[in-house]
Amino acid sequence: MRADNSSHLVLSARRRHELTRAKTVRALRELDIAGVPVTFEAVARAAEVSRSWLYTQPDLRDEIERLRALDRRPLPTRAPARQRGSDASLAGRLEIALARNRDLTADNQRLRRQLAHALGQLRAAGIPALEEPTAPRHTSITIGPC
Structure with missing residues (x-):
């Protein structure tokens, strides 16, 4: 009779899953910080995972969709989501x-x-006033350096 090694396989699969999730979260953060548009394809490529796997992870899928929705708004400069003002x-x-x-x-x-x-x-x-300045006077509505 063979020994039951299934616990080792389960543990290995769990570790591989957590490593893959960690790589994906890191890729999401890096894409957001870099100001790169966050898409399923970009995240999959950066994390070296499949797009189909990303769709099966509800929390990761929600975060990608949230960041993707933020990227649709026209902003002059791309700042990370956590630094964007409401x-x-x-x-x-x-x-x-x-x-x-x-x-x-x-x-x-x-x-x-x-x-x-x-x-x-x-x-x-009867006290003489200061001389008039030679530079043109600016009104109170002038904006900018003199």
Whole structure:
């Protein structure tokens, strides 16, 4: 009678399966980080597994489909999925920037009024004011370097 070696075969198959899954997860991460479009074919090629095997793994299939759906959105630069900002986050950042712009515009107008008042007081006191700058004046709506 032969010895039952099936436990060794089961253990070997389990190890091979886990190794294959680890290679596939690593390939998914690398493709995402590189900004390469994530497709079943690209993952299968990078992980050296078959596409049919990928379709039989529900969690891997879901992750590939999720990343593939993200890749369909037009983005100027490809960033890894975990670093991409959500619409709510981007809207919040825009609102903060607009509020900061309003505050800076108000400060600029306040400082211009104070300067005009101070120059008026100097003129009234007979003190010569500073020379007019030779460079053209910029309005408060000018954006960019002077």
